[in-house]
Amino acid sequence: MMEDSKKHYVDNTSQSSSAGLTIRQKEPKNLEAPFDWIDSYLTPTELFYIRSHFPTPTLEGASYQLRVDGAVRHPFTLSYDELRSMPSETRVATLECAGNSRVFLVPQVQGAQWELGAVSNAEWTGVPLRTLLERAGMEEDVCEILLEAADRGTPKEEPVPPDPICYAWSLPRAKAIQQEVLIAYQMNGRDLPRDHGYPVRAIVPGHYGMASVKWLTRIQAVREPFHGYWQTSDYAYWASMEGNPVRRSLGEMQLKSEIARPRVYETLAPNRIYTISGAAWAGETDVAEIAVSTDGGRTWTEAEFVDPVRRHAWRRWKLDWLTPNEPGQYTLLARAKDVSGVLQPNEHDRHYGVYVINHPLPIEVFIGDSGRQ
Template sequence: MKSDISYLYKPYLHTRELMPENQETPIHFLNERTTPIEYIYKRNHFLYPALDSAAFFLPVVGEVERPMVFPYNYIKSLPSKTIKMVLECAGNKRAYFDPKTYGEQWKDGAISQVAWKGVSLKDLLYFTGIRSTAIEVAFEGYDYGTRKDIDRVFPYARSLPLEKALHPDTIIAYELNSQPIPYDHGYPLRLVVPQWYGMASVKWLKEIRVIDHKFTGPFQAIDYVYYPNKEDDFGKKPVTEIKVNSIIQQPMNYSVLDTGSHSINGIAWSGHGTIKEVELSFDQGLTWKNVELYQDKNQQHLWTFWKYAWTVEEKGEHTIMCRAKDSYGNIQPLEAEWNRKGYGYNAVYIIKVKIE
């Protein structure tokens, strides 16, 4: 009898940093529509926070008619919804920028696809009421620390414009993939903002504050800003929606293959709309071939799996290029829009393989 050694053949998270913990999803080896919890990428700015019983009470204060504190169990008792979505770090693929940019050198794995369950933020704000002076909603997490560029302790905090905060799919989540949110992903409560990069989905939610001014915390006014110039801040703009993007999962870059038939497969995604087309080029972008898409009909916030049957008899080195197009006409560019903090890389994906 052969022993079962399948447990030996499994992917692992790829460590970028341990303190704070930053780990990449092994995205090239996963084909599940929902990323298993053990493979969801981890992005932290500080060490994990120490939580106490106060973490199970969520204050909503500021420019509201009736400031309230919502107990965890009360939030769970409210009508809920489940949001299946791409969760992508704004720095995903940062390692591919040229010139290089500073920060975690993420490759392809600062992205996962998950299912959140929770209550719409607008439903909580219905109980408190919103004053006519309100223009943003700010969110503070329990995680905090000293920034390297400012010798002060800051919590991780960000805001949303009122319109985005009141979108029915912006939720206060308490479950991830049908179980309580794990501690390292924001337990007990996490803000979840579909369509936007992951920096918007504040973990370990401590307080919601409706405000009558623009929020200027460092994780919004300094970080998560596109700075197109190396030496000055001219032309800066905030990082918000996920850009149209794709990767080739298999074969991997610099693989050695035999002649004959091969399956090229991958994923494509966009924060704005859905994926309508994925194309491959084998001649440096002179011509493009459509691939077969595998989509759910109602996949507003999900990535799209794709596959292409490639028959190759010519030995030697081959370059394969991949680009995606979404339902709003956005298409991956040949070159990403360089910015000095390395956000939003979405250039045409390129691998090289050798046929022997």
């Protein structure tokens, strides 16, 4: 802690109630959350980022049907009411778009230019996918669970299939049967808004957002890995097999920390205590430590956590910084460590292409001239 009780404290915790979203793409809707708005552990539903691949479909609860079939002994179909009447669970999960922070990549790459806010944290209510799979009676040789959605269109990344497709994503069997994976119908205690998947969506805690399929209409157990468009052309990366690059689907979220305050290019008063704050999250591990640098990475100071450890949810953190006397530009960085001692990488790994931007992101701020304060 760099706290110094003799300094003046700047009150930077009061929030405007009129926060909004940032448009990254108008249609389909891709809207970024105001990441500086993290006073609340749960992101208010109206400030939760929106990532859509195709125009929002207009499903109705009254006519909604969810089909559970494929390599199962007892395929079945559920109405919206039937799903809601099943034993449900409520869980907190952070969703992050795999392309979050893409705007920090230099030179610029293709895709929505997300800054810090393609990540949000909410409470989700639904039926564990596991319950549905148990009822259906999966065959032994099922390797993946395919989640199919109602949104449809022609995607953009090459190679592109010749006809319009629906959004679809498959989960490895081992993940699909974990208790935390929900077939959700509520978000923060209310029915899902249309842009967040009404009436029903998947929530796959610990995986990048593309796995949490919105407007879910079919759950299919499959015996072969599903190499669909999203998992090959788009949300995929180059892993290595004996020195040869091989194409794999993205999955687990990678350890990451972001600075929420100060904001990018914010000007701060010199020689004051400023509370730097942010949040950190990981996939199937827990965030254990946050280090913050205010000098571009030369020196690091440990921050303190605001939230306890909760698997699959972010932990907010803060650090009081005595701002320098010297006016000028300063580069702030935050770097998380997980419980195994693994740190965020120093640089973006190019094998991830336009995804998994989880190196410490430089936040440039200015210290003003004290004479002008």
